[in-house]
Amino acid sequence: MSAEVKQRSMQLKLADVAQALGASTETLEAALSGLGVAVANGQFEADNDVLELIGEELGASPAQVAAAKALLVRKGTGGKTVSMAPGRTPRDIAAAINVPDKEVLTTLIKKFKQMKTLTTVLDDDLTEALCKDFGWTVVWEVPEPVKAVAAPKSAAKTGGKVLRPPVVTIMGHVDHGK
16 A cells, blocks of 8 residues: 555645745746646646656755655645654664565665665654655654662662672683693
8 A cells, every 4th residue: 555655646736846846836837847747727747756856857955855745745645644763774664654674675775865774773854754755754752761760779778889699600621732
């Protein structure tokens, strides 16, 4: 199903996409005609790949292209959200959005020009962009604060020293060659 969301084309308003990409509607319409995309009644059909091509054509920043792709997410997917904690790996993301690991790695390499392994921790911006590319919006989980562990009661009785068992090692015979 996720591949279907990723590849689905949507009718987008010319003005909305132009605003997201930081361009005028006339410039955007000229870029669309150069790519062979038809514009009718101020709307055109696009998917993530078309929006990337338009962004490259207009020299838009990755953030602007992501904003244009967000229009697809808001309009097309009904606002699918996924809850994640910071410091996620591609394997965690694939499991959370129900996409094969290989597809996540392929997207990282081809679209984001990032060579990562399944166990590499991704930064938050890349995680959000990757999830948006698959049609998901990330809602960040707030980690619970770490509670301080109280010192053992025996430390108070022994003047601050903590009693612990001795460290014992077992050594074998060492042959010195004589």
